[in-house]
Amino acid sequence: MTSDQKHSWSDIRELIHSRILDATYRPGDKLPRDEDLALELGCARTTVHRAMRSLAESGIVERRRKGGTIVCTDPVTRTRLDIPVxxxxxxxxxxxxxxxxxxxxxxxxxxxxxxxxxxxxxxxxxxxxxxxxxxxxxxxxxxxxxxxxxxxxxxxxxxxxxxxxxxxxxxxxxxxxxxxxxxxxxxxxxxxxxxxxxxxxxxxxxxxxxxxxxxxxxxxxxxxxxxxxxxxx
CATH class of the missing domain: 3.40.1410.10 (Chorismate lyase-like)
Structure with missing residues (x-):
């Protein structure tokens, strides 16, 4: 990945998620810093931050203040909740x-x-x-x-x-x-x-x-x- 215009935060999210699924990043592992991932993937730090926030909201990773980002050892099961009319x-x-x-x-x-x-x-x-x-x-x-x-x-x-x-x-x-x-x-x-x-x-x-x-x-x-x-x- 070399262009932030060609790869959205959702692309970055799926790439990081795929690394978790294939055990590149295992449960309990500390992920690289957002700045380091941005440099590796050729995108803005804010793009990685947005991707990480989405992963955290899905219960896949945990964002710890001053402690970095950790792959959850017990991922939360997410429930679909539709918005009804x-x-x-x-x-x-x-x-x-x-x-x-x-x-x-x-x-x-x-x-x-x-x-x-x-x-x-x-x-x-x-x-x-x-x-x-x-x-x-x-x-x-x-x-x-x-x-x-x-x-x-x-x-x-x-x-x-x-x-x-x-x-x-x-x-x-x-x-x-x-x-x-x-x-x-x-x-x-x-x-x-x-x-x-x-x-x-x-x-x-x-x-x-x-x-x-x-x-x-x-x-x-x-x-x-x-x-x-x-x-x-």
Whole structure:
């Protein structure tokens, strides 16, 4: 490899991964420094860094601060988690779907959203709060941030009639996704929108998508009691 223009970070990722699979790098081995791999492969250090980050996110290697990159001895089994279209989730259950946009405005993204999207500086994004209903009852309440740098065309969408979840799934492909699932007490606006008693434990799904390194959206979806999520591996 001699040109960073001809070989993307995904090419570098697959090359390093192939060395792990053929035992060139064995479990527990410390990999060469990013700078050394970049020199060997004829690419930028940032390209190797991006490839290593992807391998770490897949549970293949471990990035240790000041300790280099180690091949995992016990690789994590990854589960496939598709991004569903909420309307179809409801309709496939035999219920009637409805959607209500609670709020939509341009806001400076908070530090927590900026960090999880991998941005260095805070940006003005489109913040959408919306309620998805199943047979007239709250199903999912979402608090979504959309990057206007990556998805400027979202401003042309009538989000009172078409929900952002469905539009993004159909119109904005992604190649990287981060998901967090956790139970947390519903308070304030969330409890009010979900029609539950304050303090009720509900499942929250936080999801962030990117196209390469460009963030697309970050959403925190609060689900109704009894919500079920299916995965495949």
């Amino acid at each position: 909420t309307r179809l989730e409801v309709e496939m259950s035999g219920a009637v779907y409805a959607y209500h946009m609670v709020d939509c405005r341009h806001l400076l993204a908070p530090g927590s959203v900026t960090a999880v999207m991998g941005l260095v500086e805070r940006e003005v994004m489109l913040n959408i709060k919306a309620l998805h209903l199943s047979d007239g009852k709250p199903f999912i309440y979402e608090d979504r941030w959309i990057s206007l740098e990556t998805v400027p065309e979202i401003l042309k969408v009538d989000l009172k009639r078409q929900n952002a979840n469905e539009w993004l799934v159909r119109n904005r492909p992604y190649n990287r996704c981060s998901v967090q699932l956790y139970a947390e007490a519903a308070l304030g606006e969330i409890a009010e929108q979900m029609l539950v008693a304050p303090g009720s434990a509900l499942l929250h799904i936080e999801r962030t998508t990117w196209l390469n390194d460009a963030p697309i959206t970050h959403v925190r979806a609060t689900t109704a009691p009894g919500y079920r999520l299916s995965t495949t591996s």
